[in-house]
Amino acid sequence: MRCPFCGHEASQVKDSRPTDDNSAIRRRRQCEACGARFTTFERIQLRELTVLKSEGRRETFDREKLERSVTIACRKRPIEPNSIDRVVTGIQRQLETLGESEIPSQRIGELVMDALQGLDSVAYIRFASVYKDFTAAQDFARIVGALKDDLTDNS
Incomplete structure (x- = not known):
């Protein structure tokens, strides 16, 4: 693993443990050249x-982009x-289990919209404004209206 501080190619693993949700392994590393410590997942x-x-x-x-x-x-x-990490991990798992190696970007956008709608309505509207390329205030009104209808239907 390349050191993020000095760029040296070798590091020692000092500690390994699973993350809280068991979706990754957290490793504490120390650079063999400069001695700096850093964490990888x-x-x-x-x-x-x-x-x-x-x-x-x-x-x-690119998980980081998502x-x-x-x-x-x-x-x-x-x-x-x-x-946020659980949402991203959940979307990534859904994509990996679809059985397809090529995924349309629209499908990823829909999964993000679904996840954000359940997480936070403001985050959902923010993402929708970019994903659906809002150009006018009416676009916001339309999605807020749909969100209200969904909340009413679920009550």
Whole structure:
């Protein structure tokens, strides 16, 4: 594992333990060259996923990109980082168990929307505004109205 401080290629594992939700292994490492300590996380990857973008381009699935998108939608909301990690892990597991190696980006967006709707309505609306490319206030009114209807139906 490359040291993030000095770039040296070798490090020693000082401690390993599962994360709270058992979705990854947390490893404390120490660089053999500079002695700096850092943490890495190892996650199980069931299959290699490729994202099919709407314009036809293909790119490798990037968990960090998904996590950034969800984190941005949840910014300044009373949501614990562990909750965001569980959402991202859940979406990744759903994608890996679909049985397909190529996933349309729209499918990923729908899974994020579903997860955020159950987590926080403001984060859901924020993500929807980018994902659905809102251009006017009426777009916000439409999704808030749909959200209200869903809340009424579930009451």
